[in-house]
Amino acid sequence: xxxxTEPLPRYRRVLLKMSGEALMGxxxxxxxxxxxxxxAEEVQGVHAREVEQCLVIGGGNMVRGEQYxxxxxxxxxxxxxxxxxxxxxxxxxxxxxxxTGLQTRVLSAIPMAAVCEPYIRRRAIRHxxxxxxxxxxxxxxxxxxxxDTAAALRAAELGCDVLLKGTKxxxxxxxxxxxDPDAVRFERLSYHEVLAxxxxxxxxxxxxxxxxxxxxxxxxxxxxxxxxxxVLHGDGPHTMITEEAPRTKEARP
Ligand code: UDP
Numbered sequence: 001x002x003x004x005t006e007p008l009p010r011y012r013r014v015l016l017k018m019s020g021e022a023l024m025g026x027x028x029x030x031x032x033x034x035x036x037x038x039x040a041e042e043v044q045g046v047h048a049r050e051v052e053q054c055l056v057i058g059g060g061n062m063v064r065g066e067q068y069x070x071x072x073x074x075x076x077x078x079x080x081x082x083x084x085x086x087x088x089x090x091x092x093x094x095x096x097x098x099x100t101g102l103q104t105r106v107l108s109a110i111p112m113a114a115v116c117e118p119y120i121r122r123r124a125i126r127h128x129x130x131x132x133x134x135x136x137x138x139x140x141x142x143x144x145x146x147x148d149t150a151a152a153l154r155a156a157e158l159g160c161d162v163l164l165k166g167t168k169x170x171x172x173x174x175x176x177x178x179x180d181p182d183a184v185r186f187e188r189l190s191y192h193e194v195l196a197x198x199x200x201x202x203x204x205x206x207x208x209x210x211x212x213x214x215x216x217x218x219x220x221x222x223x224x225x226x227x228x229x230x231v232l233h234g235d236g237p238h239t240m241i242t243e244e245a246p247r248t249k250e251a252r253p
Contacts (some may be wrong), residue, residue: 011232013052013128015160016043017151020061020089022166022222030061031092040096042228043133047102051232052128054158056136056151057093059085065143079143083110086147090137091115103132109141109150121157128158148206156213163215164231165202166222171239172201189241201241210241217241 018039025032046053062085068078090106097104105127106116116137117123124134139150148165155163172194175183191211195204201219210217220231220238230236 010234011051011161013054013158013160014046014162014164014232015054015056015151015155015158016164016166016228017056017058017148018093018166018222019058019147020085021058021168023057023089023092024061031089036092036096037099038225039222040093040100040102042226043097044100044102045229046232047131047133049229049232052131054124054128054134054136054154054160055090055093056147056154057086057089058147059083059089059139061085062088076143079145080110083139083141083143086139087112087116087137090135094135097133097135103130104135105132106135106137109136109138112138124154124158134158146203146206148202149209152202152206152209152213152215155215156209160215163210163217164228165217165219166228167201167219168221168223170221170224170227170237171219172199172241185237186239189239190244191241194241201239207241211243214243 022039023031023036025035043053043055059082063078063082065075065079065082068081069075087108094104094106107119107124108116109119111118119136119138127134136150136154139145139147140153151163169177171185172189173183173185177183191207194201194207202217218231218238218240220227220236227236231238
């Protein structure tokens with residue numbers, strides 16, 4: 001029991017970026033109910049440790065603007081479709097979070113009065129102060145951006161102490177670990193190294209924004225049960241991206 005309520009000394013307010021893919025488990029599209037429930041329990045576990053949380057939800061499990069553009073839909077239209085997909089995902093996440101007893105609010109960068117609140121910075125902060133989990137939908141509200149950039153933007157303007165980037169793999173690798181057996185995971189990287197080596201972890205605007213606001217980024221696997229709590233304690237496999245990368249050590253998982 002002590003383990004469940006032990007406070008996390010490192011962080012007061014965190015931003016968790018959940019990609020659309022994280023919601024679909026092993027399916028090829030949409031949502032996997034058991035994955036959604038597990039993620040909800042993990043978020044609840046962080047809340048129980050008195051950490052304020054803001055989630056930024058992706059939409060790649062349903063629509064990616066770029067792919068639609070390749071199939072003859074205008075790029076900007078595809079991007080707006082992608083942003084709408086994030087709202088659908090945010091509602092699914094809200095529903096499962098509330099089943100764990102959490103109070104939540106969905107705030108969308110694209111106003112959608114019938115289903116959620118508009119994104120207003122001061123309101124988002126107030127919700128978190130009241131113990132509600134804020135779920136940011138609609139990305140940045142602009143085409144040609146990604147929800148990674150939205151995550152960095154919200155982390156900066158909402159005063160988050162860290163940006164947690166949950167992915168399919170447990171950190172940033174020197175090559176694609178699914179294809180290259182020699183790929184190694186970095187324990188720490190600087191923002192500069194990520195940009196200079198063009199490491200495919202988040203897009204460049206997201207990294208630059210985090211760098212400007214000195215928000216550390218932790219890349220970890222959302223597929224691994226309990227990983228969210230572990231990385232908040234500084235444990236478990238992950239890659240930490242900060243201004244300085246004191247150890248340039250690469251570690252095998
Ligand atoms: N999108 C956008 N502007 C934003 C955020 C997202 O146009 O600020 C669109 C874009 O088409 C993107 C899609 O929404 O492909 C889904 O978002 P993203 O790919 O970031 O989702 P994730 O990969 O995190 O699931």
